[in-house]
Amino acid sequence: MGLRRAYQNYISNNFFVKLILIFSIITVLTIVTLSYFTFQTMSESMIQNELNKQRDAMESVNRYVNNKYESVQLMLQDVYRNPKLSENVTYLLKYSFQEYVMHRLDQFSSSSSTLTGLDYFKNLIADDPDIANIIFYSSEKQFLYVNSQQGLTKLIYTNASRSFVPDAMALQNPGVSLPNYWVRQSINQWEPKLYSVQSTINDMGTLKSVGQLIVYFNSERIKSVISGNVGNYHGYILVLASDGKVVFDSSDQYYGSIYPYADKLNTLTGSGVLQEDSYITTLASPGNSGYLVVGIAPKSEVAKTYKSLQRLIILISTACILVAVIIPSLFVINFAKRTNKIIRSMRKVETGDMTVRIQDTKGDELGQISRGFNEMLGELTRYIERVYKAEIKQKHTEMTAMQARINPHFLYNTLEVIRMRAISQGITDVSEMIYSLAMLFKSFVQQQTVVTLREEMENCSRYLELFRIRYKDKFSYSLHYDRELAERKMIKMSLQPLVENYIVHGMRTDGTDNEITVCAVGEADVIRVTIQDNGIGIPQGRLEEIKRSLDLPETEEEESSLGLRSVNERLKLMYGKEYGVEITSQPAIGTTVTLWFPYSEGSGGDNV
Structure with a gap:
């Protein structure tokens, strides 16, 4: 034995x-x-x-x-x-x-x-x-x-x-x-x-x-x-x-x-x-x-x-x-030592140590394997960091949604009581705002992360309706999409943050012709959604900063916002680097934000 x-x-x-x-x-x-x-x-x-x-x-x-x-x-x-x-x-x-x-x-x-x-x-x-x-x-x-x-x-x-x-x-x-x-x-x-x-x-x-x-x-x-x-x-x-x-x-x-x-x-x-x-x-x-x-x-x-x-x-x-x-044995022993070094490094990676790197500067096959191993670990580390951050964001979103779901029937009933009170008093615009808010809130607290284009357009419409009522004759909006695209899947909350950017940063409160248009069209195997407004626009310097920041990971302070960068990163994480958000703007003329995602149909997945 x-x-x-x-x-x-x-x-x-x-x-x-x-x-x-x-x-x-x-x-x-x-x-x-x-x-x-x-x-x-x-x-x-x-x-x-x-x-x-x-x-x-x-x-x-x-x-x-x-x-x-x-x-x-x-x-x-x-x-x-x-x-x-x-x-x-x-x-x-x-x-x-x-x-x-x-x-x-x-x-x-x-x-x-x-x-x-x-x-x-x-x-x-x-x-x-x-x-x-x-x-x-x-x-x-x-x-x-x-x-x-x-x-x-x-x-x-x-x-x-x-x-x-x-x-x-x-x-x-x-x-x-x-x-x-x-x-x-x-x-x-x-x-x-x-x-x-x-x-x-x-x-x-x-x-x-x-x-x-x-x-x-x-x-x-x-x-x-x-x-x-x-x-x-x-x-x-x-x-x-x-x-x-x-x-x-x-x-x-x-x-x-x-x-x-x-x-x-x-x-x-x-x-x-x-x-x-x-x-x-x-x-x-x-x-x-x-x-x-x-x-x-x-x-x-x-x-x-x-x-x-x-x-x-x-x-x-x-x-x-x-x-x-002896001479070939010395070469073989040297190769064996280098190979064993690679094997030991792989076993360390199996235990979760991603900081391992193989120090081999020779240009032969083992040297190439070592450099490829190091590059693979580096890419894997970066990928894990991206996935980890995505998971953190997902957990944060789930936590936020869970917090928002605390006794939702009580909140719905309370908003309904307020809406009925407004109707009894004859305040119809307030009742309409409360209805839109309740429907938005109900949509936000749902756990699904992928919705149809029609559902996302309806949520966007309810949000804009709130501000139409708020600003009466100073603000108007329009939403357009082909009916055949109604059941195409897209990420939830991908339009509302972009519309919100216009309401918060781009609308001229002293003007009476504020207008925003949301249009979705199908192009080959891609659905392209364009959000165009006639707001105050973005200065050229600030626009360049925004464009550069689209490709950078969000900081801890920015993770609580659901703005332009959040939508762009979620699209890339969900569908790949070839999809995302593009922005153009001219001061005093307006801003155009375009996003695109795959031309998919069916039920799709529920999570990123």
């Missing part, structure tokens, strides 16, 4: 937290994926580079060993191309050594050449430090004639009844291999890092095999070839004979033995598990040399080459993730 509540509070209901989480997840997955593929591509490239370096080393080894094999073949070719040398070698292998010595003495006395005998091979050993021994084996006489790097020669008899050398030599395959154990034992050559190249010697006359030429080479010399041509590489390189024996081992692990994984090399391609999981490369020897060059690069050792790359990519990826997440 605690985790669920925390999820709802901090993640589910928080858009910006979800935005940051989604963006972070996408960013992390993208960078991790790109980093992974980058690492895979670069590491494979580095692995291939290491394998290429090893292959270059293997090719150097292959060339070197093959050169040594070919150098032995060249030895035999030189023997075959030189008849005297060929005859000497063949004689050595076909006859006993004593007979060969006698033969050589006879040749020496008749020839001045010194290279027609076995001295030729001694010179080869001297010229090539890689050669440890050059050995001749006589198949017929079963002896070994050994030339060593130190310039020593040995003749060793290997009769089959006393030695395994003849059998071993018969089974020995030509090409590159390890030195035969029995040959080593016979010539006392136990240097472990040697390999042999063996080739058959034929009699040039009969083309029959008369023996074998065996050359021992120093395997350690191969390392210098690798380091000199290739440099550092990972893993190790083997040269295997056809029987799987190790001819050369750059790691010095398997010298003098059969490579334990030789049987797997034919089934594995590219990589496999030998002593450990490794990359495997093989190079077959050219021709009939019979050896195999093998490159073994353990994957764990090759992996060390791209460990630094792995650490670098992880470091760069981590830095990219931090930058890609």
Whole structure:
């Protein structure tokens, strides 16, 4: 429950937290994926580079060993191309050594050449430090004639009844291999890092095999070839004979033995598990040399080459993730703070605090929302003030009406008694004034705020009738309206205050031709009422003041009057700003007041 509540509070209901989480997840997955593929591509490239370096080393080894094999073949070719040398070698292998010595003495006395005998091979050993021994084996006489790097020669008899050398030599395959154990034992050559190249010697006359030429080479010399041509590489390189024996081992692990994984090399391609999981490369020897060059690069050792790359990519990826997440998060957090400020301000407004304002001067969307919110609050405050004042006026009017309704029947009956008394005394004009006053009073105390045009005209007529009687022949009035407009709705008490303004301020009491005209006409969707008099008029300066004051709210002192400004404000509150009152006047000529309201019909509303 605690985790669920925390999820709802901090993640589910928080858009910006979800935005940051989604963006972070996408960013992390993208960078991790790109980093992974980058690492895979670069590491494979580095692995291939290491394998290429090893292959270059293997090719150097292959060339070197093959050169040594070919150098032995060249030895035999030189023997075959030189008849005297060929005859000497063949004689050595076909006859006993004593007979060969006698033969050589006879040749020496008749020839001045010194290279027609076995001295030729001694010179080869001297010229090539890689050669440890050059050995001749006589198949017929079963002896070994050994030339060593130190310039020593040995003749060793290997009769089959006393030695395994003849059998071993018969089974020995030509090409590159390890030195035969029995040959080593016979010539006392136990240097472990040697390999042999063996080739058959034929009699040039009969083309029959008369023996074998065996050359021992120093395997350690191969390392210098690798380091000199290739440099550092990972893993190790083997040269295997056809029987799987190790001819050369750059790691010095398997010298003098059969490579334990030789049987797997034919089934594995590219990589496999030998002593450990490794990359495997093989190079077959050219021709009939019979050896195999093998490159073994353990994957764990090759992996060390791209460990630094792995650490670098992880470091760069981590830095990219931090930058890609933190910087946008800072912007999102800033937006979240500004949004929360707007939300808090809205909640304060919900509690009724209309003084809240958001301080945000930035020009982005949130700044525009904040300024719009402030403007909306300002407009709403002004609207509330207008509505509040309208309600206050409505309450004041209702209070006034309520006070006027105190025991209205008593007032009506009292006025009726006074009127009947006037009639009994024959004072008809007084009775008419009392009747008009009673009807006006009855209309005023009614609660409805919207009446028909006919009712408002009748009330206006009763009010004017009072003053006609008061001023007798000095005052006259007339009211005109189309009968089809009789039932149109308008605000109650919207004409009487305007007529009263004329009676109080505009009528010439010393004149006998005072006249006022009230006329209502329909124009499209508007009813226009014109009140025109021939009174004293309004001076120009005062008229401008009145016009300016029409758009200003009333002060507390003016709220008790029902004059021009009150009618104008009630019309605007009821119908809108496009309706209201307009006044024109000329001194000594008269004043014209025009008001207009919508062309509505039916019962309408009863309250503003």
